Amino acid sequence: MTAAITIPTTTSRPAARAVNASVSIRDALTQITTLAWRALVKMSRNPEQLVDVTFMPVLFTVMFGLMFGGAVSGSTAHYLPTLIPGIIAMTTITACVAAGIQLREDMDKGVFDRFRSLPIARIAPLAGPMMADLARYAIAASVTLTVGVIMGYRPGGGVLGVAAGVVLAVITGWSIAWIFLWIGTKARSAGAVQGMSMMIMFPLAFLSNAFVPVDSLPGWLQAVTRVNPVSHVVSALRDLMNGGALTAQVGWALFGCATVAAIFIPLAVRSYSKRV
Amino acid sequence: MTTRTPPAERSSISTDQAGRDRSLSVSVAVEARGLTKLFGTNRAVDDIDLTVMEGEVFGVLGPNGAGKTTMLNMLATLLPIDSGEARVFGYDVRSQGHAVRQLIGVTGQFASVDENLTARENLWLFGRLQGLSSKKAHSIGDDLLAQFDLTEAARRPISQFSGGMRRRLDLAASLITRPALIFLDEPTTGLDPRNRNQMWDTIRDLVAEGSTIMLTTQYLDEADALAGRIAVIDHGRKVAEGTPSQLKTQVGTSSLRVQMAERADTAKAVALATELTRVTPIISPTGSGFSVTLSVANEAADVLVVLRNQKLDITNVTVEQPSLDEVFFALTGHRSETLIPEIEASKS
Numbered sequence: 001m002t003a004a005i006t007i008p009t010t011t012s013r014p015a016a017r018a019v020n021a022s023v024s025i026r027d028a029l030t031q032i033t034t035l036a037w038r039a040l041v042k043m044s045r046n047p048e049q050l051v052d053v054t055f056m057p058v059l060f061t062v063m064f065g066l067m068f069g070g071a072v073s074g075s076t077a078h079y080l081p082t083l084i085p086g087i088i089a090m091t092t093i094t095a096c097v098a099a100g101i102q103l104r105e106d107m108d109k110g111v112f113d114r115f116r117s118l119p120i121a122r123i124a125p126l127a128g129p130m131m132a133d134l135a136r137y138a139i140a141a142s143v144t145l146t147v148g149v150i151m152g153y154r155p156g157g158g159v160l161g162v163a164a165g166v167v168l169a170v171i172t173g174w175s176i177a178w179i180f181l182w183i184g185t186k187a188r189s190a191g192a193v194q195g196m197s198m199m200i201m202f203p204l205a206f207l208s209n210a211f212v213p214v215d216s217l218p219g220w221l222q223a224v225t226r227v228n229p230v231s232h233v234v235s236a237l238r239d240l241m242n243g244g245a246l247t248a249q250v251g252w253a254l255f256g257c258a259t260v261a262a263i264f265i266p267l268a269v270r271s272y273s274k275r276v
Numbered sequence: 277m278t279t280r281t282p283p284a285e286r287s288s289i290s291t292d293q294a295g296r297d298r299s300l301s302v303s304v305a306v307e308a309r310g311l312t313k314l315f316g317t318n319r320a321v322d323d324i325d326l327t328v329m330e331g332e333v334f335g336v337l338g339p340n341g342a343g344k345t346t347m348l349n350m351l352a353t354l355l356p357i358d359s360g361e362a363r364v365f366g367y368d369v370r371s372q373g374h375a376v377r378q379l380i381g382v383t384g385q386f387a388s389v390d391e392n393l394t395a396r397e398n399l400w401l402f403g404r405l406q407g408l409s410s411k412k413a414h415s416i417g418d419d420l421l422a423q424f425d426l427t428e429a430a431r432r433p434i435s436q437f438s439g440g441m442r443r444r445l446d447l448a449a450s451l452i453t454r455p456a457l458i459f460l461d462e463p464t465t466g467l468d469p470r471n472r473n474q475m476w477d478t479i480r481d482l483v484a485e486g487s488t489i490m491l492t493t494q495y496l497d498e499a500d501a502l503a504g505r506i507a508v509i510d511h512g513r514k515v516a517e518g519t520p521s522q523l524k525t526q527v528g529t530s531s532l533r534v535q536m537a538e539r540a541d542t543a544k545a546v547a548l549a550t551e552l553t554r555v556t557p558i559i560s561p562t563g564s565g566f567s568v569t570l571s572v573a574n575e576a577a578d579v580l581v582v583l584r585n586q587k588l589d590i591t592n593v594t595v596e597q598p599s600l601d602e603v604f605f606a607l608t609g610h611r612s613e614t615l616i617p618e619i620e621a622s623k624s
Contacts, residue, residue, distance in 0.1 A: 019367070019375040027407060034404040042392040110388030114449065116354055118406050119377035 016268045020119075028121035028129060035128020039102075040271040045130065053140035057091040063210065072212060075194050080153040085237035086210030089230055091140040092169045095204050098176040098195040099133055100184030107185070118155065130177060137173030141166045157244030165241040168241060168253060172233045175257035176204070178264035183273040210234045229256025303365070305330045305457050305488040308350060310360030312589045313346050313512075320346045323360070324513035328490055328505075330365075330456070333483055335503025336492040337604070344492035344510040345385065345461050351490070352382045352459050366459060381450030381458045385465055388446060389434060395421060395445050396430040403452045414450075420448040424478070440471030447478065458482065464498060476502060496604060523607075524597040530573040531596050532578075533601035535565040537589035542566060548582050565592075 023031075034261030045050055065083055103126070106112055115125045145153075145162065155162050180197050187193040207224050208231040214222050225231050236253035239245045300542040306328035313321040314565040321343045328334040336344045351362055362369040364376045389398045396417055403413030421427050424444040429437065437445065443463070450458060463479065470602040481501055483489060493499050499506050500520045508516040509521070516523055534549075536542050539562075546557050546566050553575055557568035570576060576595045583590060 019378045021372075030407070031405050034401060037391065038393065038401055041397065042390075065375055067347070110384065111390045112388075113354065113380070114388040114402070115405075117352055117377060117380070117382040119374055120401070124405075128309055208471060269410055 023119070028124060031120045031124040031149065032127045035124055036131035039129040039132030041136065043135075048140065049098070049102075050136070053095045053136045053205050054143055056089060056094060057140055057144040058147050060091065061087050061144055061151065064065035064077075065148075065151055069210065077112040077152045079240045080148055080151060081156075081238070082213075083211065084153050084155075085241055086234050087148075087233045088141045088144045088165070088169050088237055089129055089172065089208070089210055090205040092137050092173040093176055093201055093230065095133070095136050095140050096173055097180050097194070097201050098136070099130065099177040100180030100182075100187075100193045100197055101190050102129060103181055103184035104187060104190045110167040110192075116192060124270055126181060126268065126272055129215075130174060130181070133177060134174060137170040138166060140173075141169040151217050155241045157241045160240075161240045163244075168233065168236060168240065168250070171254070172257055175261040178261055178268050181227045182264050182268040182271060185268055202230065204230050209233055229253070229260060288384045303330045304328070304363075305332075306334075306362070306364055306490060308351065308360065308362040311347060311350060311357065311362055312359040313343070313350055314358050314485070316426075319512050321350065322510070323543045324507075324512075324514050326507060326514070326517075328488065330488050332487060332501050332504045333479070333491065335499040335506040336490065336509055337494070337499045337503075337506050338492075338494065338509035339494055341558035342509045344494075344509055346512075347509070348382075348459050348461050348490070348492055353377055353381055354382070355479045368605055369379070377441065378453075379456050381453075381455035383443075383447050383450045383460050383463060389442065389449055391434050394431050394433060395437075398434070398445065399449060399452065402449050406453050408452070416452055420451060420623045422440065429531075440467055440474070443471070443475065444468060444478075447475075451482075455487070457490065460489060462492055464495070465492070508607055510602065515607045521597060530570045530576070531567055532576045532579060533565065533567040533569055533592075533594045533596065534583070534590055535560075537591050539564045541588045544586070545583055545588050548586065548588075549579050552579055552582060 023228075056147055061084070065076050065080060069079035069083070073079035073082060106125075106129075112125065121127075145155075145166070149155075157165070179200060180193070182234065183196050183200075184193050187196060207221070208228045210230065214225050214231075215224065232249055232252040233256065235249040236247070239247040240248050302329060303304070303434065306326060308326040308613070309326060311321055311324040311326070312319065324347060326334075334346065338344050346355065350357050351364065351369060353369055353376050357370055365379050367375040369376050389395075390401065393401060396414075399420055400410070403416055404410065418427075418430075421430050422441065423537030424447070426441060426445060429441060434442065435444070447460075447463070449518045460479070464475050467475060476498070476533060479489060479491070491502065503520065505519055506523060507514050507519065536545055541580040542563055542565065546559060549557050549566065549568050553568055553570060555568055555570075559566045568579070573595055578595075580590075580593065
C-alpha cells in the first residue's frame, strides 16, 4: 500500500475537527459583506478617497456646462439635459478606476496575505470592495444631479426616472469596474494601474455621445461611439431621466454592462487567484 | 531539553524515525515528501522531507534566504508546490487547500493586519470571515485582546502600535478559530528582548493548550529554547534533523568549564586536567579558569575529584553540550550570520 513516495495515510489521519470541502453561498455572502464593511470603514477614515466622486463631478458639471453649453446647445440651460446624464456616466467610470488602484494597493499589503490563508471564498476579497464601491457610484450620480438641479436642470422623467437613472449608473459603475480590477491584478504597481486605466477610461468616456451630438462627428468616429457601451448608457440615462421612458437603449445599456461583466469577472478572478 | 537526553546517545534521523514509530497513537500534523520550489533556475526549496507530529513544536532553522519562508508558504497553501507532495492532517495541500486552510493559522514575518482598522475591528473582521456570529466574533476578539495584553489599545488605530504590539495582534488574529496547526514565520525577528521573551512565553502557552506549531527562525537559541525537534535548512536543502540535543551530540563532545577560586591555581589545575583527559584545555582570557572538551561527560567528575584531592578550590563549574551555533557550523560549513556577537560573548 505504501510505495516509496506516497504518504502512509494510516499515520496522517485528518484532525478530529470537521472541515468543509467548499464555501457555501451563504458563507461567501457573509464574507463579501464583511469585506464590504471593511472597505466602507476604510473609505470613511480616508475621506480624501471620495474626492473623485464629490469634487470632480461638481467641477466637471460647472465647467462643461458653462464652457460648452453655448457652443453645443445655444445655452447652458438647454445643454443640461444632454450634459447631466453624460457627466453621470463619465464620473461613474472615473470612479471605477479607483477600484483597480485600491485592489493593487491592498494586494501589496500584509492583510491580503492573511485573507489568502483563511478558508474564505477566493472571490470575497475582490467582491467585498466592489460591493462597497456601489456607494461611491451612487454618491457620484447624486452629486452630479444636485449640481445640475442647482444650475437649472429640471429632469422630465420625474423622481422615478431620476431614481432609475441613478440605479443604472450604479450598475454601470459596478460592471465597468471589473475592467480596472482586472488591470489591478495584472499591473506591478498602483501607479501602473493608474496609467493603464486612464488609457482605457478616457476613450471609453469621451469617444461616446456623452458631451456632443454624435452627428457632429466624422463618420468613422460615429461608428466607434455607437459600439461603445458607454454611449448606450448615456442614451439610456437621458431616456430615463429626461423622458421617464424605459426604451430599447436601456436594454442595450444593460446588455453592454452584462457583456463587460461577463468578460472581465472571469479574467479578474483568474488573474487574482494566480497572483495571490 | 539538554538534561533529558543522555549526552552519550548518538542519534540521527533514523533513530528519530524509530522513536516516532513507537508512538503511532499520535497523529501526523504535517507530512512533506520531496517538497520543491523553483524560482527560475534557483531551487529555493529543494527536495525536502518533513514530518511534524501533532502537539510538538517543530523548528525550521536556517540563515536568511535558506528557503524557510518559501517552504512554510507552500505548506500553508500560499505558494504553489512545484514538485513533491505535502499533507496537513492528512489533507493534500495541493488539491484540498480549502480544507487545509480551515486547520491552520499563519503568522508571517510582517504583521498582516489591517492598518485602517482598530485592533478590535481587525479581530472582529477575521472572526466574521471565519464564520463566527458578530457577537461571538466580538467576545472571542475581546478575550484575545485581554490575553495578549492589548485591551487598552483595542480601540486605537494600528498605526500607533509598536512592533511588539503589532506582532501580538497578528498572532491573536491567527488564533481566533483555535487552529490545530500554527505556522509562525520568524515570530521574533525584529523584536526587542523583552517582547521576544513575551512571544516565547506565548508560544509555550499555545503548546501547553495542545496546538501544534511549526516555526521558522534564524536564531539558534530560539530553536533551542522552543522547538522539540529542529530541521536545519541551508540553500533550500535539509541538512539535518533531530532534537536540539541530538543535533548537538552529532557534533560530538561535552565541554567542561571550570572557574578557579585562585587565579594562581589555574596552571596547576590545567596540568592535572591535561594529564587526565589527554586534551589540551583552553585557558579563559582572564586566566582564572579553563575549559576542556570531553569525549564522555562522565570525565567531568574525574577532573573535579582530582582538583578536590589537590585542594584546588573552584567557584563555578559547568558541563555543557556544544552550542547549536557550533552544530550549524559543523553541518553547513558556515556560521549562522545572526547572534554571533552574543555567542562570542557567551564563549569568553
